Amino acid sequence: MPHRDMRDFLAVLEQKGKLHRIRKTVDRLWEPASLAKWMYQALPADRRLGLFFENVAGSAFPLVTGALGASPETYCIALGCEPDELNKIWLAALTKPVAPKLIERGVSQEVVLTGKDADLNRLPIPVWTPGKDVAPYITTMVFTRHADTGVQNIGVYRTQVKDAHTVICNLGNGRQGTMYARSHTERGKPAPIAWVIGAEPVVHLASVANLPPNADEITVAGGLKGAPIEMVKCKTIDMLVPATAEIVIEGEVIPGAMEQEGPFGEFAGFMGPVNPRPVIRITAITHRKGAIFYGYTSQMPPSESTVLQSLSNGPVILKQLRHDLGELTVSDCHIDLTFGGMLAHVVVAMKPMTPGHAKHVGRMTAEISPLKRVTVVDDDIDIRDPVHLDWAMNARYDPARDTIIIPDVFVPQSMDPSVRVRGGVSDLGSKIVIDATQSIDSGDLSLPKWDVMNRALETWKSEGLPEFTIPKRVRYRLDRA
Ligand SMILES: Cc1cc2nc3c(=O)[nH]c(=O)nc-3n(C[C@H](O)[C@H](O)[C@H](O)COP(=O)(O)O)c2cc1C
Known part of the structure; x- marks a missing residue:
């Protein structure tokens, strides 16, 4: 079941031993x-966990990082599903998005700070690459709204804190x-913008999906939840934000105002x-009582950024291939978790x-996405198992x-x-498509059939040999043996 809000999710994570509280x-x-x-x-994916900093010097708010995207396991806990169900749930959400619902009042506005009280120094905004980043950075979802269509967009754009009431956003x-x-700004008008911190987990997972223009990620979040995301009107700008968010920072992009942003440690x-x-002027900070600040860990991969971007965009590619391009024999997609993203x-x-079908699909995948390497395999390969893939x-x-x-x-x-830079300009890069599907008949697999192996398994168990779960790779092989 999807979680009602970030607190609900963090409680479940803690119960499962996947959240560590730091009291110092x-x-x-x-x-x-x-x-x-x-x-x-330092930790392998299955030992990673969210970090909950209860006490941050100079701020009344605790800070959480890594909880959503510590690993595929925490991502699936956030989505409320088993790892095997992830792409199925995403496909359903992408094909049947659910519009959000406007409500009168939300806990995200229990406390409203405006004017000089809307002070970013109150928040425990970290420096993410200590000694190298130029300033503390807000790393969370950024909501914008189109002036003509009224459609909203969510993305994550690193945001540098300039002073207590001003930020520079990497738009x-x-x-x-x-x-x-x-x-808005090209007509000389300030553009509404909001940073949403600690919303229902599905909103965070949807926000990094690369969707076509005019598709609002909040509708995909509703699809992931199987119910509308409840939204409230912002206090100082014309924008809707999730009603259960922990903290919302409202602001206005100042027409024509630009300043140097960075350096900041990037996901690559x-x-x-x-x-x-x-440059953006902050107009309000609203928050729940006892709010929790959340910041994504990015920089050197693997990171929260790579986990979130990879797991949310694999199904987007799958949907494009199957539903938009009609490649119905494509059954699964998985994006590398060690570099990540698109x-x-x-x-x-x-x-x-x-003949040539796999190469055609591989080429299309490379063309419709910024992905640099595409490998196409048969559907009897567990694409999340590096041993099977390498085979x-x-x-x-x-x-x-x-x-x-x-x-x-x-x-x-x-x-x-x-990619090399010459005279300050990026060289063009290249992509590679690898067709690792079987194109010649290599004969029978060199494994006994299921019935023999099942009989051996009985002896294995009765002799007290170590217990195991049959890996998917082995199931796939025995199915073909
Ligand atoms: C932690 C994190 C930081 C990110 N920072 C940026 C950024 O500064 N600029 C950017 O263009 N994309 C950044 N991204 C990727 C975008 O958020 C993502 O591609 C998103 O889908 C873009 O939305 P859009 O296509 O609606 O603009 C970041 C993603 C994560 C998870």
């Missing part, structure tokens, strides 16, 4: 981010949030560039129907026959450090 008073300028770095850099070219903000593992970005490696599982790469992939290189692709060097 921490310094937001270096401690929370550095501990989060140890968590992501870069091409982003929907940027286009929505410009629909390098310090991101400094560019002129829009610039990484995606593995597509399918049943090719004709397919050796058993079914012939590099000379099955590799397609797509040249001359624009990739921002700041996001993909493998």
Whole structure:
């Protein structure tokens, strides 16, 4: 079942031993981010957990990071599903979005701070790459609204705190949030913008999905929840925000005002560039009583950013291939969790129907997304199991026959450090499509059949050998043996 709000989710996470409370008073300028770095850099995914900093020096609010995206396990707890159900739930949400519902009053506005009380210094906003980031950064969902259509958009855009009442937001070219903000500022009007912190988990999971223009991520969040997300009107701007959010920061993008933003440690593992970005005046901070501040951990992968972006966008690609492009034999998609997001490696599982079908699907996947590497395998491969995937790469992939290189692709060097820069301009990059589907009959698999293996399993158990769960890889193999 989806969680009612962030608190509900954190309670479930704690009950499952996946949330650790830190009681010591921490310094937001270096401690929370550095501990989060140890968590992501040193622990394997199955041991990672959310970090709950109960006491942050100088702030009345506790700080949480890594809870939603510590690992696929915490992501699925946030979604309220088993790992095997993730893509199915996402596909249903993407094909049957649910519109949000406006309500009169929400707990996200139990406390309303405006004017000089809307002071960002009250919040425990961390420095995420201590010693290297230029300032504390808000890393959460950013809501914008288009001036003409009234459609809202959610994305995560890193936001630098300039002073108590001003921020600079990384609204870069091409982003929907940027286009929505410009629909106001290009007419000389301030653009409404809001940072939503600690909403219902499904809203966070939906916010990083790369959706087509005019699709509001809140409707996909409603689809994930199976019910409308309840929204309230902001206090100082024309915008709707989730009613159960922990904290909402309201603001206005000032027409024409740009300042240098960055450097900030980016998800690819390098310090991101400094560019002129829009300046925003904060108009209000509203929050629940006893509110919890949430910030995503990004920077060196793996990170919360890579987990969230990969797991939310794998099903988006799957939906595009199956529903929009009619490739009904595509059964699964999974984006690499070690780099993450839309610039990484995606593995597509399918049943090719004709020679060249897998290459065609691979090419399309590369064309419709910024993903750099696409691997296509048969649907008898567990695409989340690196051992099985590697077996397919050796058993079914012939590099000379099955590799397609797509040249001359624009990739921002700041996001993909493998692309060279000449004279201050990014070189064009390239993509690779690997067809690791079986194209020749290699004969029978060298495993006994199920009946023999099942009899052996009885002996295994009666002899007290170590217990195990049969891996999906082994099931798939025995099904074909
Ligand atoms: C922690 C985190 C930080 C991010 N920071 C940025 C950012 O600063 N700028 C950006 O363009 N995308 C950033 N992203 C990725 C976008 O939020 C994501 O691609 C989103 O779908 C963009 O929405 P849009 O296509 O509606 O603009 C970030 C994602 C995460 C999880």
